[in-house]
Amino acid sequence: MNHKWVGGFFPDPDSAIPVLPPVPDGNATTLAVPSLTTAAISERRAQATAGSRRRRKALIAGWLRYCMSAARRRDAARVIVLDENDRVLLLRYDEGGGVFWATPGGAVDAGEAHNQAALRELKEELGVEDVELGPQIASRAKTHMINGEPTEQVELYFTARVPAGQVDPANATQTDGILAWQWWTLADLDRTHQTVYPLGLTTLIERYLRDGVPTVPAILQG
Template structure:
């Protein structure tokens, strides 16, 4: 199976704590080889929904954190999707920054797919991302964390 031609719009949240760490989730990729990677909370923009509203909804669904205004996007990313089980071949992501003093992760808003696809979660420093052999997306993530941690 190959990705169907099409664009998937997503909103992603750089969730940062006072130490400048970013919260990431280890998630299964839509790939027959079992690949997984660390990504920020976030997900697809529903039809008729703005990137901003999707960021608010996805953050609440995936972490339990409710915000009313994530501010303006701080970065956007256009990318090709190479996963062989993806339902799209291109993506566009808008990134927002939300700061938190810490939180208790809640899976109450997770979809059935998220309950299967989210393997783990943890806080990362930019230096830990630079040093790891684990996969994460986007490749620019350590630089984004450094740029927005203060």
């Protein structure tokens, strides 16, 4: 009788124990797979698990790179609002990923210029009008998920002087999930452990107050 060896294979990439496939030839005889010790089985399982984790990480990294490269662009305007005592106004949000503070502002609508969008957002979020918008002092580009879609948000940061008593959330028309309005001293902002966007805001404001409008707007990273 002719004997035919049917090699073992791994039906699942996470499996570590070889199994035999069905033998299509009725005349063939399947030879038994040599038995493995418990230690050997554990080692193979560990190797397979490590390999599977590496593959998953590589797939996730590749998918993220693809999403980021395919991200749509969303232009936005934000305003660093300072009062008569050089305090900065921040808005508190909780969008599911944790509570954070950010400057007023939002997306630029079709047909709008950035400065027009900035003034509109001040009216909608702070209830203030007739604001004299200052110069752009920074920009920031960050890719993240918006409504389940990878989006590169490109923000221009302007300045504005608004007396604290003029801000009236009761007159705000679109609060967009704002949980709180708060004036921060630069000292408080510098030592807080809460999340504040953009990163480096304290340094940006200090330089603006000390040196004036930069020749080239700063590029913020976070």
